[in-house]
């Protein structure tokens with residue numbers, strides 16, 4: 001077995017954990033191990049399903065899937081928790097998979113098998129999953145899982161992306177999105193799958209969601225004397241799922257009212273043609289797309305240290321116009337800014353999850369302490385904080 005040269009220590013550990021657990025469970029080596037990362041989105045929030053722009057980078061946390069084909073057409077999935085204890089889902093024939101047939105965590109890998117069945121990937125498989133992407137933190141742990149499963153099933157069917165007859169990564173992202181939308185039942189866009197599949201180490205991915213065109217923009221905060229601090233608020237409000245669908249529907253209504261395919265095609269001058277209740281949502285999407293373009297322009301010009309105001313303006317817009325922030329996110333952002341962060345914002349869907357702050361490297365400890373203190377003062381659950389630099393995207397480990 002050879003190991004991909006670009007894997008860092010963290011990912012190799014998850015790949016090794018998955019492979020070891022596979023041997024314990026199935027008594028033989030896996031056919032292969034594939035893994036995919038979680039992400040943070042630097043800027044470009046709630047723009048993906050409006051055909052707009054996003055700028056994520058991959059986190060150094062991954063979900064790994066050790067896999068081998070089965071001749072009987074059955075999908076058997078086992079996950080290894082942090083405690084090392086394996087949990088097996090009820091095996092199910094791939095041919096019998098339908099939306100509603102599988103619930104809980106197993107719906108994520110099963111939905112991918114269901115989606116790929118529609119692309120002619122029909123075989124059964126034993127899958128053993130291990131990962132360290134924080135769950136429930138808005139950092140795309142479920143998409144990391146889905147993308148790793150997709151690559152494993154495609155790889156075993158000799159249809160790895162980039163190989164002869166293999167799909168493009170964008171096609172894989174859309175197949176994973178179909179699994180999420182139609183099998184799991186979450187109406188999400190393409191940001192998270194595409195980030196997990198297409199990001200590369202040392203870069204943020206500037207993605208035009210409409211065209212699929214992507215640019216790998218160098219993002220080396222450390223070289224600029226800076227760091228990206230991630231604050232996992234450990235909050236997830238019950239509104240998260242329903243509000244996401246409501247916001248998405250409002251955007252579609254706004255685009256229809258303006259007679260454009262998506263809010264990507266709208267401008268601020270169009271707002272006065274909208275009913276009052278749709279104006280704030282549309283304004284967020286229009287201004288957020290522009291903030292992504294402005295941020296990318298700064299990064300291309302070596303201005304990483306000057307993107308902070310765009311990050312903070314994004315948060316303000318998400319809080320006041322799009323209304324997807326919450327107390328925990330606002331406290332994290334405000335405390336980080338008061339302690340000297342150059343910019344800070346919620347990242348991901350909102351209503352909990354994580355915030356990011358761009359911080360001078362020598363102020364990271366102060367900002368961490370300020371966020372912790374602000375949380376303690378309000379008796380909020382203690383947040384988890386870590387710094388993150390862009391890591392590798394999804395791929396085959398062994």
Ligand code: GAF
Pocket residue numbers: 044045046047048049188189190191192348349350
């Ligand atoms: C969630 C969704 F999954 C993404 O598609 C995206 O809409 C994001 O929220 C908000 O930008 O992560």
